Amino acid sequence: MNSDLSSFASLAPAYPELLLAVGVVVLLLGGVIFSKDRSTGIAFLAILLLIAVAGVAIWPPAEGILFNGGFIVDGFARYMKFLVLGGSAFALVLSTSTAKPMGLDKFEYSILVLLATLGMMVMVSANDLMSLYVGLELQSLALYVVAAMKREDSKATEAGLKYFVLGALSSGMLLYGASLIYGFTGMTQLDQIVTAVAGAQRSIGLIFGMVFLIAGIAFKISAVPFHMWTPDVYEGAPTPVTAFFAAAPKVAAMALIIRVVTVPFGGVTHDWQQIVIFLSIASMVLAAFAAIGQNNLKRLLAYSSIGHVGFALVGLSAGTSVGVEGVAVYMAIYVAMTICMFAALLSLRTSNGYVETIPQLAGLAQKRPFIAAIIAIVMFSFIGLPPLAGFFAKWQVFLAAIDAHLFALAIIGVLASAVSAFYYLRIVKVMYFDEPQSEFAAAPAELTAVMAVAGFLIVTYFVTVASPLYNAAHAAAGSLF
Amino acid sequence: MTLALFFFYLFSIVVVASAFMVIASRNPVHSVLFLILTFVNAAGLFMLAGAEFLALILIVVYVGAVAVLFLFVTMMLDVDFASLRTGMLQYAPIGVVIGGILFLELLLVGGSYLMAPTISGAPVVPIDQTIDNTRALGQVIYTRYVFLFQGAGAVLLVAMVGAIVLTLQHKPNVKRQDALKQSTRTRTEATELVKVKTGQGL
Numbered sequence: 039m040n041s042d043l044s045s046f047a048s049l050a051p052a053y054p055e056l057l058l059a060v061g062v063v064v065l066l067l068g069g070v071i072f073s074k075d076r077s078t079g080i081a082f083l084a085i086l087l088l089i090a091v092a093g094v095a096i097w098p099p100a101e102g103i104l105f106n107g108g109f110i111v112d113g114f115a116r117y118m119k120f121l122v123l124g125g126s127a128f129a130l131v132l133s134t135s136t137a138k139p140m141g142l143d144k145f146e147y148s149i150l151v152l153l154a155t156l157g158m159m160v161m162v163s164a165n166d167l168m169s170l171y172v173g174l175e176l177q178s179l180a181l182y183v184v185a186a187m188k189r190e191d192s193k194a195t196e197a198g199l200k201y202f203v204l205g206a207l208s209s210g211m212l213l214y215g216a217s218l219i220y221g222f223t224g225m226t227q228l229d230q231i232v233t234a235v236a237g238a239q240r241s242i243g244l245i246f247g248m249v250f251l252i253a254g255i256a257f258k259i260s261a262v263p264f265h266m267w268t269p270d271v272y273e274g275a276p277t278p279v280t281a282f283f284a285a286a287p288k289v290a291a292m293a294l295i296i297r298v299v300t301v302p303f304g305g306v307t308h309d310w311q312q313i314v315i316f317l318s319i320a321s322m323v324l325a326a327f328a329a330i331g332q333n334n335l336k337r338l339l340a341y342s343s344i345g346h347v348g349f350a351l352v353g354l355s356a357g358t359s360v361g362v363e364g365v366a367v368y369m370a371i372y373v374a375m376t377i378c379m380f381a382a383l384l385s386l387r388t389s390n391g392y393v394e395t396i397p398q399l400a401g402l403a404q405k406r407p408f409i410a411a412i413i414a415i416v417m418f419s420f421i422g423l424p425p426l427a428g429f430f431a432k433w434q435v436f437l438a439a440i441d442a443h444l445f446a447l448a449i450i451g452v453l454a455s456a457v458s459a460f461y462y463l464r465i466v467k468v469m470y471f472d473e474p475q476s477e478f479a480a481a482p483a484e485l486t487a488v489m490a491v492a493g494f495l496i497v498t499y500f501v502t503v504a505s506p507l508y509n510a511a512h513a514a515a516g517s518l519f
Numbered sequence: 520m521t522l523a524l525f526f527f528y529l530f531s532i533v534v535v536a537s538a539f540m541v542i543a544s545r546n547p548v549h550s551v552l553f554l555i556l557t558f559v560n561a562a563g564l565f566m567l568a569g570a571e572f573l574a575l576i577l578i579v580v581y582v583g584a585v586a587v588l589f590l591f592v593t594m595m596l597d598v599d600f601a602s603l604r605t606g607m608l609q610y611a612p613i614g615v616v617i618g619g620i621l622f623l624e625l626l627l628v629g630g631s632y633l634m635a636p637t638i639s640g641a642p643v644v645p646i647d648q649t650i651d652n653t654r655a656l657g658q659v660i661y662t663r664y665v666f667l668f669q670g671a672g673a674v675l676l677v678a679m680v681g682a683i684v685l686t687l688q689h690k691p692n693v694k695r696q697d698a699l700k701q702s703t704r705t706r707t708e709a710t711e712l713v714k715v716k717t718g719q720g721l
Contacts, residue, residue: 043665059673066680105666146684153677160670172670179674183681 043105050100051111054091054119055159061087062152069145077145081134084148088127088155095119095159103165107227110165113517117366117510118162118293121373125285126155128377128488133278135482136384139392140276141188150187151282154180158290162297167216167226170294174212174258177287178205184282185275197274204257204267212254218247219302231302240306248303252313255298258291261351262320265344269332272340277392280336281380284343289369292347296354296362300518307357315355315447321348322454329461333395335383338461339376342420345458346372352451353435356442359519364434366511371419371431371499378492379416382409385481385489393478396465401474409481410469412489417462419496422455427499523567530563542607547593555586572653 043049049056065087069080101111130151137143157180160173182205186198220226222243223234235244253264260268272280299310325345332338350372353364386393386402386409393399403410419428432455439448481489495503537556544550558581565574647655660668 043662059669063676106663108666144684146680149680150677150684153673153680156673168667169670172667172674176670176674176677179677179681183677183684186685189685 049104051102051104052109054095055156055163057094058087058091058152058156058159061091062149062156065145065152066149069149077137077143077147078134080145081130081137081148084152085127085130087152088123088130092120092123092127095123103229105169107229108166108169109160109163110229111163114293114297114362114366114514115163117514118289118369119159121289121370122155122158122162122286122293125289125373125377126151126158126282129278129282129285131484131488132281132377132381132384134484136278136485139387140278141191141194142276142278144187147184147187150180150184154184154282155286158286161290162293164294164297165228165301167220167228170228170298171209171213171216174294175209177290178209178258181205181283181287184279185271187279188276191274191276193274194276197271200267200274201271208254208257208264210254211250211257215247215250215252215254218243218250220247222247228297228302232304235303236305240309245306245309248306248310249313251298252295252310255291255295256317259288259295259347260344261317261347262324262344265321265324268344269337269340272343273334273336277336277380277384280339281377281384284339284376284380285373288343288347289373292350292365292369296365297518299354300357300362304519311355311357314351315444318348318351318355319447319450321345321351322451323348326454326457329458332461333397335394335396335399335465338396338465339379339383342458342462343376345454346420348454349432349435349451352444352447353438355444355447356438358438358442359515360441361435361438362518363508363511363515364431364438366514367434367507368431370507370511371427371496374492374495375416375419375428378412378489378496381485381488381492382413382416385409385485387479388476389479390476396468397472398476399465399468400472402469402478404474405478406481408486409478409489412493413469414466415493415496417466421459421462425497425500427496430499430504526563527567530560530567533560534564548590551586551590551593554589555582558582558586570652572656575653 065080065083068083069076072079095116101113101116103110130148133140133142133147137147154177157173157176157178160169161177162173164170164173182198182202185201186195188194216226219231222241223231225231225234257264257267272283275283299314303310321344325341325348329338329341329345332341346368350365350368353361353368355361356364383393386399386406388398399413402413415426419426422428422432424430432451436448436451439445439451534557537553537560540553541550541557544553558577562574562577562582565571565577650658
């Protein structure tokens with residue numbers, strides 16, 4: 039059987055994945071052999087490895103399709119890989135000083151995060167239903183373990199188990215869809231399915247397969263009505279793990295859903311558009327109303343992330359290059375805001391442990407003005423107030439929706455955004471206008487640095503990162519259409 | 520009666536009989552041993568069908584690993600098998616129904632294949648009749664499907680790391696044997712010379 043791997047140089051598009059895979063194994067061996075205080079050292083090396091891989095991923099020696107069509111590297115894959123690697127690296131930075139009190143001071147934590155990241159990179163680059171599934175399982179399996187890692191904590195164990203059961207269900211749906219698509223087209227390669235979809239008259243079985251495939255991925259991006267696991271898992275898992283869940287896997291799954299609907303089903307846009315519009319509206323509306331009653335900050339952020347997925351899907355609903363561009367920009371800003379918010383959350387520690395509920399934030403502005411200001415900035419950015427980054431993210435996706443004449447969707451989105459302002463502003467109100475109740479411990483230096491950098495980028499978005507980010511997203515979306 | 524037919528009936532009868540004994544025997548250890556007998560004879564059936572790779576995998580993986588694991592579990596865990604077996608007659612009708620459905624489905628699949636062989640579609644990798652199937656598998660698994668193969672390997676690595684992380688407990692007070700420590704012990708650190716005064720003791 040002939041293969042396209044004639045030499046090591048022909049593997050060039052897959053160099054980032056190879057580097058990460060080899061690096062993980064080396065770090066795993068290192069962690070097992072050197073037993074003294076290994077978790078911090080391994081975490082540090084893991085962050086360096088992620089940075090190196092990100093470097094190779096942005097400037098890869100070559101692009102193209104590899105492994106007999108199973109793996110693709112294009113502008114879109116590179117953009118999304120950079121976001122995924124950035125999200126993972128910052129999630130590891132957030133866990134360096136907080137790992138011990140959070141029960142994550144095992145070197146396997148960094149290893150599993152790296153393996154999950156490898157799975158996400160495979161997902162982003164998947165060009166075949168089989169490699170899509172392998173990447174998804176590699177990512178999910180590592181995430182289930184990470185969620186349950188603090189095993190003496192019953193909430194974390196429950197979160198891990200719940201995530202596992204619902205994840206297995208979603209994998210089943212995804213596989214069922216994939217099998218239907220294969221059955222009705224006879225192909226598994228995404229860029230070949232498109233010819234089958236376009237050539238013959240579309241069969242109802244193929245559409246069924248597509249619906250199941252989208253439903254399976256919608257679990258992973260936690261779009262309503264497949265969001266049930268999100269609040270429980272976000273609340274139960276240790277906070278650095280929640281930060282990781284909210285940042286990296288969402289981007290990878292979003293990249294996957296974009297590639298799956300635009301590449302093989304580009305010819306039947308109308309069929310998947312209705313599904314994505316439904317997911318988008320349901321996510322935005324449910325998140326806006328369900329988060330109002332939440333008292334736990336992590337649950338609130340879970341609903342907030344569901345809402346953000348809904349807003350990002352507004353861009354995808356348009357089904358155009360501009361829409362995908364909007365989603366790409368949205369995900370980049372979403373990752374920055376999420377990391378910034380979790381850095382702030384992790385640096386708030388009272389004598390009773392980490393801050394978990396909204397009333398505990400009372401009077402934060404008097405005790406820790408910097409952290410309070412950062413949280414306020416992120417909240418205003420979540421709402422989408424100009425000139426913060428969140429405004430430009432929403433602006434792009436709504437513009438794409440209006441371009442595609444989806445006026446109702448855009449109006450519902452803006453209204454949902456207005457409703458969500460209520461609970462975001464409540465946090466600001468509690469921080470600035472309530473009387474302080476407890477003392478807060480000093481924030482670790484690296485968390486302060488993360489907050490400062492991310493906060494700076496959010497505030498000065500329009501003058502600093504807007505145009506390079508826009509250009510990168512433009513190139514990324516262009517490679518799909 | 521050809522020799523192949525003779526072996527087919529031999530293996531089939533033993534498979535069915537020992538499969539029945541797996542659920543019928545009173546002693547759980549006997550059940551596991553009958554399960555191993557079933558696996559070995561099923562491997563013989565695969566061998567007759569020309570699927571030697573599946574036959575060997577069945578022996579290596581199922582007999583060598585899974586069945587031995589079952590044996591360990593049944594012998595080490597204190598499971599009350601007698602209580603598990605109560606109500607077997609009660610569930611028998613459901614078992615018969617499920618068995619009947621499976622049989623019908625087998626008939627449908629087999630029938631459709633016999634009547635219209637083209638319905639199952641063309642395989643992605645064309646089948647070369649001249650080579651045996653272990654070789655055929657080896658030719659694609661490290662070339663065409665190397666990415667998926669290695670990806671599946673990474674999934675198994677995660678499963679292994681995850682199982683260890685979630686279950687391994689480091690108990691600080693357990694005394695372990697350390698051969699290096701034992702053999703590098705010297706006389707000075709192991710013994711102590713004490714001068715005992717007469718009539719006082721230690």
